[in-house]
Amino acid sequence: MNDNRNFAFPENSAIVLDRVVEAYSFTTKLQLAEHLSMAASSLSARYKRNIFPANIVVQCAFETRGTLEWLTHGTGKKYDDGKLDILKFPHKKLIDGQLYDSGYLMFDKVMFSPGIPIPNSPICVFDDKTQYIVDQQFTDVYDGRWLVEIEGKTGFRDLVRIPVKRLRVSGVGMAFDCNLDDIKILGRVVMTCTTN
Incomplete structure (x- = not known):
């Protein structure tokens, strides 16, 4: 046969x-x-x-x-038209407040929930037992979980916009308020994956 x-x-x-x-x-x-x-x-x-x-x-x-x-x-399409459903983006590890390169991650676009836009400039950051998909391209900062740098240390924090051009920062340690320009915002968390 x-x-x-x-x-x-x-x-x-x-x-x-x-x-x-x-x-x-x-x-x-x-x-x-x-x-x-x-x-x-x-x-x-x-x-x-x-x-x-x-x-x-x-x-x-x-x-x-x-x-x-x-x-x-000699069969099929001659060229890849770029319309694959797979994203390849950098994978990083967060260790003691510093990001380290850790290869690349292949990610199927169907893993994103309907209605959530596909990130334009994604990275995956592994922190403890959680992998965060972070979009480094954003036009504004609004309420949610973000990857930020505070006084040279990188980490994930929950940000809430408060008047005028200020943020309430929480998630690790004591919450505090600061100006939008007081911290460096690296990207918005669009998805989390927890491992056991």
Whole structure:
């Protein structure tokens, strides 16, 4: 029984490399060789070898947004149109009031509740046992949970707007009131995920 779901690399590397040339919008194989910093004779050998050029295909997909399906088999969409339902954004750890880089997080957009806008400039911050999705792009500060920096220390606080251009800051330690400009506001919490 033939199962079409089984993956097989194409036997003809020349066809795959021609698609790579097309994805880059090059008109000659020499342009591809120059782009890859490869001797023309080395690229010619890759054409004749009939061994799948995985490293070239992956680099092309990364640089051109060409889809792996099209580059490999010539089927499906040629380019990723950017309408994926996955967000990739920086992941950070909050340790002793400082943010440290901790890789990236892939997040499915369907995890956001209906009616909540998808964040424009998200980061994920891990603090103790909670992961906070924070949108760093905002136009105004209003009541809610925010990532803030107070006297050089970063943390999450509940902010409430009070007249005139003042905030009530609470959430850790004693609550206090301050001017809007007295603290540095880094982003608004749009979602929390607690782990056990």
